[in-house]
Amino acid sequence: MGKRMQEIERKYESEGRVEAPDLAGLPGVAGVRELEPAKLDAVYFDTADLRLAVRRITLRRRTGGDDAGWHLKLPADGADTRTEVHAPLGKGARAVPAELADEVAVFTRGHALIPVVRIKNDRRRVHLVDDDGSPLAEIAYDHVTAQVLLVRGSVTATAWNETEVELLGGKPKLLDAIEERLAHAGLHRSTSPSKLARALGDRLAGAVRPPEPPAVLHSAGDTALAYLHAQVRAIAVYDPQVRRDEEDAVHQMRVSTRRLRSALKSFGRQLDRAVTDPVGDELKWLAGVLGVERDREVLAERIAARLAGLPPELATDAVRRRLLGTLAAAHPEAREELLRELNGTRYFTLLDRLDALLAEPPLRGAAKAPARKAVAKVVRRDHRRLGRRIATALAIDPGRERDVALHDARKAAKRARYSSEAARPVLGKPAQKHTRRMKSIAQLLGEHQDSVICRQAIVGVAVQAAAAGESQQAYEALVQAERKIAADVEARLPKAWSKANRGKLAG
Numbered sequence: 001m002g003k004r005m006q007e008i009e010r011k012y013e014s015e016g017r018v019e020a021p022d023l024a025g026l027p028g029v030a031g032v033r034e035l036e037p038a039k040l041d042a043v044y045f046d047t048a049d050l051r052l053a054v055r056r057i058t059l060r061r062r063t064g065g066d067d068a069g070w071h072l073k074l075p076a077d078g079a080d081t082r083t084e085v086h087a088p089l090g091k092g093a094r095a096v097p098a099e100l101a102d103e104v105a106v107f108t109r110g111h112a113l114i115p116v117v118r119i120k121n122d123r124r125r126v127h128l129v130d131d132d133g134s135p136l137a138e139i140a141y142d143h144v145t146a147q148v149l150l151v152r153g154s155v156t157a158t159a160w161n162e163t164e165v166e167l168l169g170g171k172p173k174l175l176d177a178i179e180e181r182l183a184h185a186g187l188h189r190s191t192s193p194s195k196l197a198r199a200l201g202d203r204l205a206g207a208v209r210p211p212e213p214p215a216v217l218h219s220a221g222d223t224a225l226a227y228l229h230a231q232v233r234a235i236a237v238y239d240p241q242v243r244r245d246e247e248d249a250v251h252q253m254r255v256s257t258r259r260l261r262s263a264l265k266s267f268g269r270q271l272d273r274a275v276t277d278p279v280g281d282e283l284k285w286l287a288g289v290l291g292v293e294r295d296r297e298v299l300a301e302r303i304a305a306r307l308a309g310l311p312p313e314l315a316t317d318a319v320r321r322r323l324l325g326t327l328a329a330a331h332p333e334a335r336e337e338l339l340r341e342l343n344g345t346r347y348f349t350l351l352d353r354l355d356a357l358l359a360e361p362p363l364r365g366a367a368k369a370p371a372r373k374a375v376a377k378v379v380r381r382d383h384r385r386l387g388r389r390i391a392t393a394l395a396i397d398p399g400r401e402r403d404v405a406l407h408d409a410r411k412a413a414k415r416a417r418y419s420s421e422a423a424r425p426v427l428g429k430p431a432q433k434h435t436r437r438m439k440s441i442a443q444l445l446g447e448h449q450d451s452v453i454c455r456q457a458i459v460g461v462a463v464q465a466a467a468a469g470e471s472q473q474a475y476e477a478l479v480q481a482e483r484k485i486a487a488d489v490e491a492r493l494p495k496a497w498s499k500a501n502r503g504k505l506a507g
Helices: 098-103 172-184 195-200 220-243 249-266 273-308 317-342 345-359 371-394 400-427 429-467 473-500
Strands: 003-013 031-034 038-046 058-063 069-075 081-087 114-129 135-148 157-167
Touching: 003 172, 069 098, 081 098, 098 220, 114 195, 135 172, 135 195, 157 172, 157 195, 220 249, 220 317, 220 345, 220 371, 220 400, 249 273, 249 371, 249 400, 273 317, 273 345, 273 429, 273 473, 317 345, 317 429, 371 400, 371 429, 371 473, 400 429, 400 473, 429 473
Parallel strands: none
Antiparallel strands: 003 081, 003 157, 031 114, 038 058, 038 114, 058 069, 069 081, 114 135, 135 157
16 A cells, blocks of 8 residues: 655746745744755656546656655645655556556546656755754755657657745745745746646646536536535545545445435436436446445444343354354455456446536436525425335334335435435525434434344344254344344334424425
């Protein structure tokens, strides 16, 4: 796994010759330390259609200087902030390291990463240091020569001078003080976000860029699209986290997938379902792919909690091995399958279809309706749908049929929650409160469904234990505990729904 860090940096340029800036008397700076000059040679990698560059992502292999290696730079919160991921050069290898390729796979989508630009850089650096000699900021004066490699046989090179200021141990206000000194010397902020962007020039300007969300939510269609954009962005955020096997990443990516699919249904009067339903089917597939590992995690946690409540004479090592051992053993295989799907054509095609849907949204006439009134109707419609599902479930006697009906109600509760989330930008606090009410119902029904799934899993293991001639007492106690939990949820549901069914948007 590559080393991750935050970089806070600003770039400057000038139209002509500039004088060296006066760096004396900067706040908190005790001195200026000259560093050894360096000659840097970097090859930048991207897809042939510049999928990384258009997203302000740079991936390079650089030699020379004190940080030679592979560097991946990703946008982060803050205009001057980026996330850097480093990997070593390796022994002569020039292929992009797998851990860095995984970081951007959600954008490259199976397209090869190839050399697109080579940049050579003569660099002179100084450190601004505090009283202890610790560096506060680095100022790098660069003479850059760039060659675009996308056109075979091209030898055209461009050159320019550039100044970079990177915050090391200082406070952000130091950057402002340095910028003031640079301005007096004739330097101004660079119009290009990176050396790569400047080198590519018109090629980057002509590349296909990802679609942008509506700036203002005037209509119901604007509101739907803004929510869809947010969920597609969330999938892109969680994808590399899932690949790194970060905690809760699978769950969060699955939730974003479900939110996206739910919104396509909730806004079915604003969006052409002939276009969105097939996309929704693929999102259901993706949620299922993510669900295999997530459901295993949830089930293991739940069974462990139930075992903790059993008397020691029942929660034996043999019982624990039977219940938890199989789940633990399934993790490597489940993860391998998940990564195989995330590197597969079907997933990458789905991402392309989502981009296409956002770039040319299939809006219907109803999408032009003023946002506030139309979106409130969407929320109320999903709310009433949930009410009908709950009433149906509660009218059925306890048992398997009711369990299925309550699961349907749970899905309706999630849809009601997500549509009210989408409505928050235009409806404000009433939608926020409604979201909380719908979330409480979804969580209650989720507890019921988790109990049903857990009970089924325990029964399945109990059958195996019985075939081996083992005692059934522990399994029966666990099943009984889960039955009690489910019955408690069913008993609480009418009052919980009555409470959630009140409010400005309810009904």
